[in-house]
Amino acid sequence: xxxTFLMSLALAAxxxxxxxxxTADELVASAGLAASDAQRxxxxxxxxxxxxxxxxxxxLGLGDATLDALxxxxxxxxxxxxxxxxxxxxPEEVLAHFASExxxxxxxxxxxxYAGTDPExxxxxxxxxxxxxxxxQLTLEYGYDDGFDQDFVYLTVDGNTVxxxxxxxxxxxxxxxxxxxxxxxVRTRWDxxxxxxxxxxxxxxxxxxxxxxxxxxxxxxxTRTYFERRRLQVEGLLQPRADLLGQLKDQLxxxxxxxxxxxxTGGAFSTxxxx
Amino acid sequence: MWALAWATSAAIAGWEGPQGxxxxxxxxVDADRTAVADGGGRVWWSLDRGxxxxxxxxxxxxxxxxxxxxxxxxxxxxxxTDALGDAIDALSSALEDVDGATALxxxxxxxxxxxxxxxxxxxxxxxxxxxAEPVRAVAADGSNVVAGTRSGVWTGGTFxxxxxxxxxxxxxxxxxxxxxxAATDDGLWTNFGAGWARSPGRDGSxxxxxxxxxxxxxxxxxxxxxxxxxxxxSLAGSGEVLRTRDLxxxxxxxxxxxxxxxxxxSQDGGWTWVVSPGAPRGDDARAxxxxxxxFVVVGEGGVFTWAPDTETSxxxxxxxxxxxxALLLSVRSRVGLSERAGNPWAAVALPTIDLVGTYAxxxxxxxxxxxxxxxxIGADIGIGVTLTWTPxxxxxxxxxxxxxxxxDIAEAVADGSLFxxxxxxxxxxxxxxxxxxxYRVGRDQVSxxxxxxxxxxTAWAVRSELAAxxxxxxxxxxxxxxxxxAELDAVIAALTDGATVKPLRERP
Numbered sequence: 001x002x003x004t005f006l007m008s009l010a011l012a013a014x015x016x017x018x019x020x021x022x023t024a025d026e027l028v029a030s031a032g033l034a035a036s037d038a039q040r041x042x043x044x045x046x047x048x049x050x051x052x053x054x055x056x057x058x059x060l061g062l063g064d065a066t067l068d069a070l071x072x073x074x075x076x077x078x079x080x081x082x083x084x085x086x087x088x089x090x091p092e093e094v095l096a097h098f099a100s101e102x103x104x105x106x107x108x109x110x111x112x113x114y115a116g117t118d119p120e121x122x123x124x125x126x127x128x129x130x131x132x133x134x135x136x137q138l139t140l141e142y143g144y145d146d147g148f149d150q151d152f153v154y155l156t157v158d159g160n161t162v163x164x165x166x167x168x169x170x171x172x173x174x175x176x177x178x179x180x181x182x183x184x185x186v187r188t189r190w191d192x193x194x195x196x197x198x199x200x201x202x203x204x205x206x207x208x209x210x211x212x213x214x215x216x217x218x219x220x221x222x223t224r225t226y227f228e229r230r231r232l233q234v235e236g237l238l239q240p241r242a243d244l245l246g247q248l249k250d251q252l253x254x255x256x257x258x259x260x261x262x263x264x265t266g267g268a269f270s271t272x273x274x275x
Numbered sequence: 276m277w278a279l280a281w282a283t284s285a286a287i288a289g290w291e292g293p294q295g296x297x298x299x300x301x302x303x304v305d306a307d308r309t310a311v312a313d314g315g316g317r318v319w320w321s322l323d324r325g326x327x328x329x330x331x332x333x334x335x336x337x338x339x340x341x342x343x344x345x346x347x348x349x350x351x352x353x354x355x356t357d358a359l360g361d362a363i364d365a366l367s368s369a370l371e372d373v374d375g376a377t378a379l380x381x382x383x384x385x386x387x388x389x390x391x392x393x394x395x396x397x398x399x400x401x402x403x404x405x406x407a408e409p410v411r412a413v414a415a416d417g418s419n420v421v422a423g424t425r426s427g428v429w430t431g432g433t434f435x436x437x438x439x440x441x442x443x444x445x446x447x448x449x450x451x452x453x454x455x456x457a458a459t460d461d462g463l464w465t466n467f468g469a470g471w472a473r474s475p476g477r478d479g480s481x482x483x484x485x486x487x488x489x490x491x492x493x494x495x496x497x498x499x500x501x502x503x504x505x506x507x508x509s510l511a512g513s514g515e516v517l518r519t520r521d522l523x524x525x526x527x528x529x530x531x532x533x534x535x536x537x538x539x540x541s542q543d544g545g546w547t548w549v550v551s552p553g554a555p556r557g558d559d560a561r562a563x564x565x566x567x568x569x570f571v572v573v574g575e576g577g578v579f580t581w582a583p584d585t586e587t588s589x590x591x592x593x594x595x596x597x598x599x600x601a602l603l604l605s606v607r608s609r610v611g612l613s614e615r616a617g618n619p620w621a622a623v624a625l626p627t628i629d630l631v632g633t634y635a636x637x638x639x640x641x642x643x644x645x646x647x648x649x650x651x652i653g654a655d656i657g658i659g660v661t662l663t664w665t666p667x668x669x670x671x672x673x674x675x676x677x678x679x680x681x682x683d684i685a686e687a688v689a690d691g692s693l694f695x696x697x698x699x700x701x702x703x704x705x706x707x708x709x710x711x712x713x714y715r716v717g718r719d720q721v722s723x724x725x726x727x728x729x730x731x732x733t734a735w736a737v738r739s740e741l742a743a744x745x746x747x748x749x750x751x752x753x754x755x756x757x758x759x760x761a762e763l764d765a766v767i768a769a770l771t772d773g774a775t776v777k778p779l780r781e782r783p
Contacts, residue, residue, distance in 0.1 A: 122610050122611040177641040179637065179638070179639040183635045184634040187630070188629075193625040205716055208611035209612060209719060212609065212610075212611040212723075213723065215769075216769065223762060231755070234754055234758070238750065
């Protein structure tokens with residue numbers, strides 16, 4: 001028997017769309033998506049068969065505002081097939097059931113990459129910080145000066161001065177002149193002591209430490225989530241709850257944990273699952 | 276992890292055991308020689324690890340403990356509460372003195388015994404008083420012997436004993452090829468042959484100190500710390516074991532610390548410690564010494580010899596020890612946590628170089644009916660070099676720019692997004708120079724590395740226990756155990772930048 005539930009906290013709101021049923025036009029009209037984004041959502045859904053949560057759509061590179069609009073305007077239905085305990089004989093057999101899912105190492109790497117905290121990124125910063133001090137400060141200066149001396153004195157042919165020049169007078173000049181000069185300066189400065197110890201490098205080291213702390217925190221969280229999800233899956237295989245409500249709760253928790261993994265890996269988890 | 280096995284308990288002739296007047300308080304081991312002492316100044320030695328015989332030292336004069344107890348009783352019979360308080364304080368001091376009263380060190384065939392009445396030289400030929408000064412610590416390295424007293428450190432030579440400078444009251448000393456270390460009531464002091472220098476980085480009383488075999492030292496204060504670089508005074512305080520009574524080292528990175536809760540062992544320079552199961556605890560354990568690859572512990576039950584376990588799971592222990600060591604090394608070499616800010620003193624030696632090149636051209640014209648037109652064209656080329664040395668610690672931020680930044684922060688305080696009490700700290704941070712920044716970043720780095728190392732060691736220890744379990748009978752329980760193992764592997768991989776995993780899948 002297959003049960004389908006609508007996962008929504010606002011069942012009374014009739015305008016909410018089913019994420020797995022809405023057309024591109026409806027997504028544009030109700031969620032305010034751009035037409036191209038709506039078509040990409042529908043294409044992804046078609047490719048995967050169905051979507052488990054809005055977090056899966058992170059793989060499309062949609063912005064936070066778009067994802068938030070989808071969360072507010074759409075529901076995801078839960079399809080539940082009442083399960084009974086399956087028969088396994090060895091632990092290897094149980095764990096092989098999840099062989100097609102991403103490993104925790106994959107998930108950790110995707111998380112680190114999505115958060116921009118890869119060790120490679122940090123190493124790149126640190127490498128760059130070492131070269132700061134090797135490059136000099138370069139200063140270029142250019143100066144141009146054009147001086148024109150207009151303090152003319154008008155002279156007659158016999159050398160007498162007159163107040164106002166006219167055509168009868170020799171337009172001689174005395175004391176007039178022009179000076180032009182150009183100056184170029186190149187200054188290069190190396191702080192050799194910063195090759196050993198510089199504020200800039202120390203700041204980069206400090207930032208690198210913060211990034212490592214952030215990565216550790218995120219990887220700790222994603223690891224905990226991954227294994228909580230896996231334990232829930234194992235429990236569902238070996239000791240499924242007998243009642244419908246209990247199984248529904250487990251299914252919801254599984255979806256929540258999957259969505260959390262997608263949120264931390266930028267949708268990479270569900271993308272890998274779909275493959 | 277070391278697997279230590281309890282081996283033997285030797286008999287001590289004349290020692291009265293737990294019911295006797297004084298407890299065993301000190302032990303010294305050298306090759307096949309062992310010596311122990313009690314709080315009352317009595318000393319026993321065994322030259323062949325056989326029966327312990329008492330060394331014929333004179334009895335100490337009436338102990339301060341006895342007189343102090345009498346004072347307390349007398350004061351209690353009176354009505355002066357101040358006098359009673361003073362008497363109790365005096366008794367406490369006397370008891371503390373008793374706990375550390377006797378110091379022992381071997382130097383070849385000679386046993387050196389430090390007591391309240393002086394430093395005694397003990398050989399098979401007899402007992403000689405070498406230094407008539409209350410001695411609290413004694414150490415020997417080959418023919419070099421040093422003794423710590425309330426007035427400083429004394430060293431013995433051909434022409435008798437002489438004091439090597441004055442120091443605060445000395446609690447412990449150690450001597451090695453590099454020089455002498457003194458743990459005092461006011462910090463750690465080092466002497467590399469050019470006088471005493473106080474090692475910065477740790478204030479207050481230091482209880483014990485020991486060379487680590489390289490250039491670092493183990494220090495006991497309010498815990499056990501390892502100092503990596505005495506010359507720079509950098510404090511790489513790492514692992515910590517509280518209320519340590521005694522300390523012994525078996526190598527550059529390995530040490531044991533004895534406390535009320537047992538024998539703590541570290542193999543990674545003090546980053547992580549584990550309690551050795553089965554070791555004497557509480558009052559049963561009073562003193563500790565290195566004995567080859569193992570240890571000797573003395574306490575109420577006598578002398579206990581510990582050695583690496585060669586029979587039970589030695590292979591597994593060795594493999595695990597290597598594995599943990601590699602993991603912790605990975606932690607310390609993580610990208611972003613292994614960078615060093617640089618040496619400020621080396622930075623001082625390097626100048627700022629200014630290289631300036633100038634080129635100037637000029638063209639002047641003068642018109643004159645008398646002299647005609649004259650023109651002057653010229654060019655100048657110049658090159659200059661300036662070298663500037665800057666003192667360390669100078670702020671790289673100008674006061675003006677700092678104030679602007681602080682004003683921005685003040686706005687954050689006003690709108691409630693920053694607590695006012697943080698403002699001063701931020702102002703100080705903005706104004707600090709590269710040297711101060713470097714120290715702060717280094718301190719934060721050490722602190723976080725310690726935290727991560729501890730997490731890795733704990734995860735590794737739990738994982739080792741889980742891995743050693745036999746397969747659980749229930750399928751669900753066994754799957755859960757395997758998932759737990761995988762989770763611990765993942766935690767360790769995350770904290771070691773994937774030191775334990777292979778290349779991964781590409782991101783989809």
